[in-house]
């Protein structure tokens with residue numbers, strides 16, 4: 001029987017990062033991935049000869065070289081990746097666009113401050129106070145008990161429109177809970193989006209994944225693709241054996257799972273965890289990707305990298321009642337980063353909206369494809385209210401499109417209900433009810449590309465290397 005010191009479930013960002021750490025320190029480690037492609041929620045695929053990224057809008061947490069003590073610096077150092085290799089280009093600028101107000105922000109926090117002062121002059125002192133509280137929030141408190149972020153923000157901000165405008169990007173990029181979020185998660189997201197910022201490699205997520213795979217292979221890590229874990233056998237409160245999808249058996253001293261908490265519990269034979277269903281995430285999304293021959297800037301749309309939009313003044317972040325919730329969303333234009341002399345070959349516009357898992361999963365195959373066509377059009381129409389008028393002309397030049405739904409996410413990543421941000425309850429210390437089973441990634445509580453890599457590193461350090 002194959003035996004490893006550590007078995008990792010999943011070759012997404014967190015699993016790969018954990019694997020690199022362990023392989024660097026000479027552990028005999030194997031990553032088991034059910035899909036044929038690495039990357040998990042952040043992957044890539046080809047369709048009709050064109051390469052599409054899954055996931056990546058932007059890497060959050062961007063800071064300029066030399067800024068010390070930040071998440072980006074930490075993951076690069078711990079994974080032994082240089083900034084030059086990653087080749088990040090900064091965003092041009094982003095917007096929070098509600099029907100009644102518009103706030104621009106960039107990787108320079110002063111822009112958001114000046115925008116808040118311009119649009120909400122009475123709130124600027126409160127906003128500065130909130131930012132100061134977030135700046136001084138101790139990292140050690142990031143695993144503190146639940147505290148409503150809304151209640152803390154209301155200590156500083158009186159205008160509910162500004163409150164909702166601040167929550168909109170932070171929830172869309174990292175909340176597994178409806179309407180409100182834990183203050184420690186709010187702090188992580190505020191820092192990563194507003195105080196730090198957005199950047200992207202020209203080649204997209206492929207660049208990051210190739211670097212991770214290269215580091216893992218060179219350090220001696222083993223990777224088994226197309227090889228899912230179908231069962232975890234237990235004895236004496238420990239995982240004693242992993243059963244692969246083809247029925248073969250593997251032993252490991254320690255198991256780290258990035259598959260998600262309820263998804264991992266369901267693998268455990270005979271483990272009656274009645275709460276597995278309660279642990280499932282409630283929020284899922286659709287994303288449309290439109291491809292154009294020309295760049296958005298050719299149509300006078302070169303200023304927006306990411307637009308978080310919302311119709312009206314009240315922002316509702318909850319499981320969509322309709323197939324897709326057209327009232328709010330995120331528009332991302334990968335062309336609008338500071339690439340210098342370089343550029344992407346084609347124009348790309350991605351639009352993400354909240355979506356209803358049960359409706360998407362209920363369609364028959366033909367109906368499903370027709371619904372995709374229908375909603376793709378409707379999503380563009382809704383988002384175009386927050387695009388420049390030229391976007392209507394631009395739309396006529398669309399040469400290709402694709403769309404993914406909660407069903408796609410579940411089919412390719414096995415996340416229950418296609419919930420990208422996983423379970424509403426997180427295991428912040430990564431431990432489970434089994435002594436040698438730990439979770440990393442989404443359900444340990446660190447979301448996004450940088451967050452999930454940080455999680456993989458932290459769980460490997462804490463539960464294997466330091467143990």
Ligand SMILES: Cc1cc2nc3c(=O)[nH]c(=O)nc-3n(C[C@H](O)[C@H](O)[C@H](O)COP(=O)(O)OP(=O)(O)OC[C@H]3O[C@@H](n4cnc5c(N)ncnc54)[C@H](O)[C@@H]3O)c2cc1C
Pocket residue numbers: 009010011012013014015032033034035038039040041042054055056057058059060227228229230258259263287352412413414415420440441442443447448449450452
């Ligand atoms: C549309 C979309 C847009 C996003 N945009 C951004 C963005 O712009 N910026 C950002 O920072 N983040 C973004 N994210 C979020 C980010 O992609 C995720 O938070 C992050 O990739 C999660 O990584 P992970 O390792 O925790 O989980 P995953 O990527 O889900 O990795 C888990 C892996 O486990 C595998 N697996 C599951 N079950 C089994 C099993 N039984 N056996 C073997 N393997 C198994 C899965 O196939 C998967 O590869 C986006 C995500 C999506 C989907």
